[in-house]
Amino acid sequence: MSFDERFDVIVIGAGHAGCEAASAAARLGAETGLITLNLDLVGQMSCNPAIGGIAKGHLVREIDALGGIMGRVIDRTGIQFRLLNRSRGPAVQSPRAQADRMKYRAEMRRTLEATSNLHLRQGKVVDFVLDRGTMAGVVLEDGRQFGAQAVVVATGTFLNGLIHTGRRTYSGGRAGEPAAIELSETLKRLGFPVGRLKTGTPPRLDGRTIDWNAFEPQPGDRVPVPFSFSTDALEQKQIHCFIGYTTTQVHDAIRQNITESPLYSGKIRGVGPRYCPSIEDKVVKFSDKSRHQLFLEPEGHDTNEVYLNGFSTSLPAELQQDLVRMIPGMEEAKIIRPGYAIEYDFVDPRELGPDLQTARVPGLFHAGQINGTTGYEEAACQGLLAGINAALYTQQRESVRLRREESYIGVLVEDLIKQGVDEPYRIFTSRAEYRLALRYDNADERLERYGRELGLVGDSDWERFNSRQERLAKLRTALDEIRLRRSDAQHAAVSALIGADLGDSISLSQLAKRPKVTAELIMSLLPSELKPVTESDLNSVLADSLYAGYLESQKATIARLYQHDALRIPRGMAFRGISGLSNEIVERLDRAQPQTFGEARRLPGLTPGALSTLLVYLSAQQNQRKSV
């Protein structure tokens, strides 16, 4: 076949999934082409200008530990950082940051352009080139053909996107950008099950037309917690966000015009996320609430644009303007860009293996919203995994998969490929059975090794990781060994503080588990020869000891759940010969060729019944082999 250009890996789409995918593939040594509709919008935040949040911040930390780029880019371009759930336990704390939207794009593009083996190309992919059913390349709208053994599709909402404002609908991938219609047809033609989802975005306002005094300022953290383990200091000047509320007047007006909303007129068929409802939904479904909270998020230092978070809507643009003006403090406000809803295609993620490769077309990987997820962080982590595995695939190296006990990424991927989606999938900490083990602050401990083995974690980061591990180990030992005794000066004061006698002697790690004992208190009890100890090191060590008991019993549970995983499946096993397995299951097994029961167990679409049948069969076969 003759191609205009040849790559090892092609990534379609330069959003949050695509950027991670291309960066990872290129750094693994694969010649990587990143094809996007508009090179000026690389790393565009289509919706709110923020990264992180509960569980999402965990994902960014995991991306960073594996050697991804999102954490570094947001650290360089973030204009407000907050650690959420500060008052709660370390396992559910998570960093969040407002981004300067334009700076984020520029920094992302700069990062990609500084990456060897990575080639940015502008164009619109309309078709795949297959060689006997296996991925061989892509066809562009302008007629060019690029060759590649592996293709990562990260098209976001562009896949057959349809934009709604009021009764008006038009094709588009984002406001003002064309949709990718042909590619959706290609996927359908290949037999992929394609469904429809919906999401929405609020209007953006001109900051000069807002009476800021009417809103309550929400400052960032005094001492910001960055996303990347490698970030020592933040660069951007920090700003405030502001909090306001809708009024019953706004609600009444929405109710009167509800038929103008495509959500309620029946025009939108796609399913939207329940946890990110439009203002129409909020007003209709929670009619007893007299006000809904709004966040005014400045979009950056070099713009007046303000994002009206909490006011996602697909009502007609002129009505949006009227509604906004009913909000106290926005009497004079002008909308720069109206909000809208967008419907788009997604492909059933049960088509994917744990490496995010489709079983249907070897060499084809899917990442981000095409898999039914929502959120930049969810997209980015899939992009990273797909990019890594696409490169490994072209190098005939074993794929990387992450387990749900060790990462939120593992939770997300397994949920997707095993259960599929019926609404846009967002990560939550409650989705992780092993929530207490998956902390934002120990993502490096959990995953950095994998990043290093792959070659995504550079020498200086690896050195930093190791020296932190050493510091933590030393501190851990110290907390176990240092005891607060009755004879110590602080004993009485500490007893009084927590309202209970501490006994004659208590180790600092034991003391830390008592209610009302803060990290600051423990810090103050550390002998001076140990110092300086950073707050973050101490917090990590204390978190380990706080959860140790729970984690111990969790380990036992995991061991019990996976006790059959080591059972081997003979090479070339005839799955069809096992009566009781459906054709679909046999096909899945034949395609995947799992080598152990554990691998089979993790395959998508394998029902518990099929697994038990396989387990019985394998156990019996093993016995027969023994007795022969």
Next chain:
Amino acid sequence: MNTIVALSTPRGRGALAVIRLSGPEAIAIAQRLGGLEEVDPRRAILTQLRRPSDNELLDQVLLTCFPSPHSLTGEDVVEISCHGSPAVVRNIIDTTLALGAVLAGPGEFTLRALSNGKINLAQAEAIRDLIAAQTDAAVKQASRQLNGELSNALAPLKERLLEVIVLLESAVEFVEEDIPAVKADEIESELGEVGAGIAKLSESYSAGRLLQEGIRVTISGRPNVGKSSLFNSLVRRERAIVTDIPGTTRDTLSETIDLEGIPVILTDTAGLRETTEHIETLGIERTRRALGDSDLVLVVLDGSSEPGPADRDLLDQTSDARRLIVLNKSDLPSFNGAACCGELEAINVSARTGEGLPSLRAAILATMNSKGMEDGSLLITNARHYELLCRAEREIGVAQNALRDRHSEELVLAPLHNALRLLGQITGETTTEDILSEIFATFCIGK
């Protein structure tokens, strides 16, 4: 791998029962139980089992050890053939539990046999077919359970537990949102009630077990007060449940009768005691044990004569036990009921004419009413359910402590999720990995 134990023969009364142990500790446990220094593989040993904690005699049994790998499961297996009384079986199993064994999950012996390659391909095929067939049954069973009483009783508890979880989860997940703050005291009282609800169910197990295994009622009294006639007339009037091969019990005469749906195992301590000299001593011992084992003792006195020292001894001996005093021979002219036992309440009956038997019957049932059987309230009868309920209750306790110590929500949630999972194992709503075990669970326990 732990050591599992289960009754391998059908539940209920029989001549013999077989208890099976499998796992690394199986033989050690058997040795401690049987006081055996050494055991020969695959040779039946006649031995007395004693409870190590108090040296109490449990039963005389045949015990056979099958060291790994030549055993049913491929692990060390011990088979204990004991007398087929539910009480004996329960005591032996309880003792093995105290020695470190755990109750086998349904189908766990089969699963272990499979895991260890003890079943060949043909057998596995057959078993796989069985699984396929049993899945349907399992589904039916699960849905029957879902519509059933236990699920109905658990549903509101689970619902409330879920509400608490939802409240706490939202506080954790949606910190940015405008949602009302969690009120710790409300959650605490809610958890208290859920915990109490679960406790009420789990406590019903003692009554539920009686319902399933039968109420053990022992008829005692000095010779010639009419124990056997009372026994016979009770058995004659009430429908005997077990029409067993005669002589299933060697030492005491037992029959199970049906008192309004409640199985009552009547034991006449007379019988052998009054036959031969040798067995008499053994009989006394047995009588004493039967009394100790009973849920209820019928102390039978001859109402037509003055109580003698033997009667008073018996009254003394049983004063702490749950008992009914029965004055027999009310048909005789010399019958002089109340006089004999002073303050003590007694029921007048005539075993010969049947007079007073309805009152006795009502009294037997009445004593059990206080155990929670009255209003037809739900009783836990299944040991697995009991265990799950107890564990769920404990998890809720852990959550309550975390709440009281003002720990962060995720530490309260961890045990609450566990509790929900445990309750889910009763009602059949389980995770995928649990379903795998569930399918094996369609096999009968211990088979």
